[in-house]
Amino acid sequence: MRFKPDQFWSYFEWLFEQGGLFQGFLLTLVLAVLGFLVGYLVSLARSGPSEGFYAVAKVIREFFRVDLPGTSWRRIVAIGRLAFKEALRRRVLVIVAIFVVIIMFAGWFLDTESSNPARLYISFVVTATNYMVLLLALFLSTFSLPAEIKSRTIYTIVTKPVRPTEIFIGRVVGFGTVGTVVLVVLGVLSYLFVVRGLRHDHADKSFSASEMVGETTLDRSHKHTFKIGPEGLGVTSEANGHQHTVKRTTQDGRDVFVFGPAQGELGARIPVFGKLRFTGADGNEGSGVSVGYESEYHQWIEGASLMSAIWKFDQINESSFPNGLMMEMSLGAFRTYKGDIVTGVRGTIVLRNPDPESNVESDRIPFVVQEYQLDRRQIPVTVKGTKDKQSVDLNLFKDLAPNGELEVIIRCEDSGQYFGMAAADVALRAGDMPFWWNFTKGYVSIWLQMMIVICFGVMFSTFLSGPVAIVATLSFLILGFFGGLATDVINNKKEGGGPVESLIRIVTQRGVMTDLDLGNQPLERVIKAVDRGIMESLELLTSGLPNFNNLGTSDFLAYGVNLFGGLLGRHMTMTLGYFVLTCIVSYFFLKTREMAA
């Protein structure tokens, strides 16, 4: 999987250093001003300038003075319970049945022969659960309120001392509870499905008693070799990301081997990422180069030059890494000439104390690049190195990272060849999390997405009819996906320009790669400016929308990476933000809506 650097920010780093809080604040401000303006305009049209202003002010005042303090938890629970009962009455549990059917048949379609069945299985169940739960949330949340307004049951609610906030929160709570129940059921089913689906067994195919090594049969398109220790116990080699234990017993003079269940297939590595910087060809701080790939994910350093990639890690301490550092690398290699086909491109790793005064660095640790796979490398606690140019044995934690900070420098050694890297391509593995825990966290992430959908669904249903609310919610969510598009258009990464320019190109049948040559410079400038304005406002708008691309975390489960607490916390905060936002918007809509109209 591929991490974006923002994914491994810690929570507080995101909140304070990366401007999460500031952005949220800014967004709140923008939305508040925007909301006030829209409200005032509507009110203006209804009842004139001064009266309109008075009306808006009154609603705002009431929100803070009356309705917010008057919000009662008991009423919320009452409405929530009602929503829950209503949902059950609408047979939401059918979705569980559908899911069971899907995973029953999924066994047919999922390729157990694939090189990494665990990944396939997990992605499948997580994605299926995700879609089903979101769909459920969408339908539940959008249809309820319009249905009540239509059937006028809402009359008996709003003529009670029920606050608009309670109508919104109660529904969110109720549907959230339904969704949670469904999600938990689906989660348990998924977990069992994954664990059971991956269970497999091997038998021994060959065994050499003299060397005590053997080979297992080919099951699920993989096999292991194994070595039996003196006690008749052993482990197999790693294949498809897992190992088995082996026990050798003798029965009737024949060897009998008992293989244990797969281990390590389902796990959650805890990676620690660092910050990446480069030294350029002149040896000074610089950046990597491009080798001409379209993708800009990697930056490249040239071999046998002064270029190097430097990762700076912090929080390197003995308690996190008692056995030294487990480095996990997935560098790219690029050859400008084919060279030696058999051996890969070579490089070296150097560990360095980031404090330039200390003058401590390890000797070069040579390695050969392994592309597109995780290259694991154990760095022991004691490494050979130099201190003040004296060759000594260095202690990782005392000499190299005395205050928890450590630099890892990677260079390419083959001249003319290149290494490509991004910040996430070198990680230190600080142990593992149990799979079930990671699985739970993954489902919490689905839960958060579900809550966002519910919030938006209920919000739209406060002023739209059911089907329209569904479409609106969907559009809102889909719009979130296109935030990147707007950014790309602004930065000229997408050819063909903005909406106006594109339209002109379509009509005049001009390709996207050609210049927009209208023979009128000022006109072109105007068009581009208009496009830019449209796309920038779109970008601003979409930046405030939930981007389900980023909220999805199924990759973490599938690739066995511990879902970062920071990321989850961030998503939680964002979900809370959306909750508050939709709550306020809903309040104003409910407050200003004639229920009997």
Added chain:
Amino acid sequence: MSVQTAPESTATKAANSDVVIETRNLSKVYRDFWGRKKVHALKALDIEVRKGEIFGLLGPNGSGKSTTIKLILGLLFPTSGRAFVFGKEAGDVSKNERIGYLPEESYLYKFLNAEETLDFYGRLFDMPASVRRERTNELIQMVGLQRARRRQLKEYSKGMTRRIGLAQALINEPDLLVLDEPTTGLDPIGSREMKDLILRLRDQGKTILMCSHQLADVQDVCDRIAILHQGDLKELGRVDSLLKVRDVTEVHARGLSDAAKNEIADVIKKHGGQLVQMDNPTTTMEELFLDIVRESDQRPGHRGTGG
């Protein structure tokens, strides 16, 4: 018999704590999607409902009585004018604490049973569990649904639905009860029971605003009525005084011979009167109502002054 019709100033109203509902110049125009005027549902209504009385809104379908009730409850917003309940704006949620509302048809949750329904509405009044239980039992007893308390509302007959609707409206022991067509769909016995209940509630000191097109209901229970037609207030006053036709003298007698009847007729003739009818009296409420409707149709826009 004084009939209160004059609009009061806010000051006097505040002083006069007797007034439970007050509308001032209350108007409602329904508009279509494009904001074009569709229906002028209510035109400058001024009424006052005082504490402890049963006030009836009477009018044919579409006369604006439901609109009035919805405006008073805050379900609709007035196009102009204002409505006050307990001295608070109709849009204010807190007024609902003291209001019980029985909608035209009992728009309740069909998948709940009587207990759950009452419990749910009790929660909406933020009532603690013990109080809710007590009230629930009390009300179920009161509306006579003991046997059906665990049945889902969708299995209820119309009369039972009405009764649970009323129970729901009473859950908070309201000071003001707003009843929209309380007797619709009820059989004569049910209707009678409902009317008795309403009178009993009035006797407990509750103020009741009801609307109906059932003349008999209004006549039977209302202290005062307002007759609306096409959004206009046509009549307003005490039921007894409204029904008193001043230029008609009604004579009730028993055991008169034909000769005696002729004699009476002669006496009337002698005094320049005209014998209109000498028969068993008709339901005059209906007459009054029909008169108003007839007159209103002939002279649209004419507003009654009441009293």
Added chain:
Amino acid sequence: MKLASFRRKLIYIIAIVVLLVPVFILGQPSVPGKSDGTGSSQGGTLAQIRERYNIGQADLGQIDPASESMKLATLGLRGVASTILWQKAEYYKKESLWERYAATLNQISLLQPHFINVWEHQAHNLSYNISVEFDDYHQRYEWIKKGIDYLVKGTKFNKRQPILQWDLGIYTGQKIGTADEQTYYRELFRNDTEYHSHLVSEGLDVRTPDALGVDQKPDHWLVGRLWFMKSYDLVDGGAYCRKSPHIYYSDGPKCQLRFCEAIEKEGILDERAKYQWIKASEWWREYGNRDVLTTWGHTVKMNGLDAAKEVYKQGLDAFNAYVGDAREKLMASLRDNLSAEDKALIDAPADSLNMDQRRRIGSIMGRMQPTTLAVAGSVAVDKRSKAIELGTKVNDAAEFLSHLESYRTQVNYDYWQIRPIAEQNDVTLRARQKMFDADTKLTKADVDGALADYDAAWVDWYKVFARWPRMMTDDAGIDVMNSLKRYKRVLDKDYPEDFVLAEFVKFKEQYDKGGFDFEVEKFLEKWNKQAEEIGKDEMNFFKETMPREMVDQIDNNLLEPKSPEKKPSTDSQPPPTEPSTAVPVTGSESTQPAAPEAPAAVRPPKLENPSLPK
């Protein structure tokens, strides 16, 4: 009430059942028959229609449920769905997310399993474009296999699309065998027993003797040939393939040729190589006998050159005999019409002319050559129609001949015919062996041994080149030149004056510089003539350079009663690499006049792994 609802439900159920009947009849899948012919069924109407249009994978048990449900799931928006998936795949490719890329491809192909270009295009991506992105050649090999597997999957969905099988032949043969990593790839393929099993389970018997290399392990070139043969079977069975037939049919036999080249490079230069070359020769001849449809509409046989020449010659003779001296007369009149200057030019002695003038003469002479029909038109009126008839025949024969020649050039038919013959010659094998030994010794720093072997090799090579001058300009020539370079480096001085390959070196240097020029052509002409002479008495020519026992053997064979042209009787004489009796057909009425020694000399060599070049 209750009764009514019950009756309604009953009616629904009956309606459902009634509607299911036609669905069943229409949609029933066909059941493949058992081996004894029982139990097969043609299936429902839909299955039959599918069969008719060759889109059927609908035998029961072969329906891919994933594909069917994918199609269902898109609710008729298959095109849209596959477009989205395609874009996704492009994105994954751009971002080097290969695993996802491969997974997306699978989804695309499930959506549009009968869209051949998808299979072809994406398999090419997998095997050719993505495999090279990996630094480790093991992984590259794995991705080549992924492309192959993708195509194999495609053949399951498209049973009558020979192009997929043809692609498989190309991938399995050429992609693996001509890559820079060929040495490693070949080795990986040889030992990839699980993949062999996989291929067998996919219906390609890679353990058939024809697919086994010299070490009794499947060789990718030969496996590739099997794919080609499958493809040919389909086309012969009536399927359409959009390739030019002459090239299309040459690819299979070429696999065997390329296989022979490959094992020679790996140092297999004994009887085993000889056996494989004989096989290659045989298959190439088979190809030559195949009827190939040309783009002009007639059918040719690649080895029908002599026959075509004969037809042409006979036609021309008949025509000339019929028209008598009409041609000469016409030429004379044309000559008379030349300008004085031109006439002078023609009559001038050849030595005195410069290049420009020579060219002029060429064009004049061209103008003076009357076409056949012009000649036919110049004869007397009463004979004219017959003359035109004969002339047309001649023209047709000439056209046929030229088409055939151009086809043969396109597939390099001549070369591939001669090459195996030359290569299976003992002297050639010995020349190669010596050279290989010398190269090997050189890497082990055994300079003296190397020089001795080289010297012996050059003598043999001289003979080989003399007999088959074409060898000078092909791979053999390149191999020899490369070894010569090494030789010269070791020698550390110029070649000796009487160096046996001196002429070759001179020629080759000239040739490499600019292909065919005048000098080169003159040289080749000379050598070709010489080769023709040698060909007449090849035995003796090679005999001189052969060791005594070899010569004896040849003599014995010659004296044996059976015809020297006769191939080894295959049932009694197992091929060298295969101990089993299952043997490819190698016997045929050979028209191979150049077979230098009776193939009876072919002996099964010891079965051992060939030593690979270090």
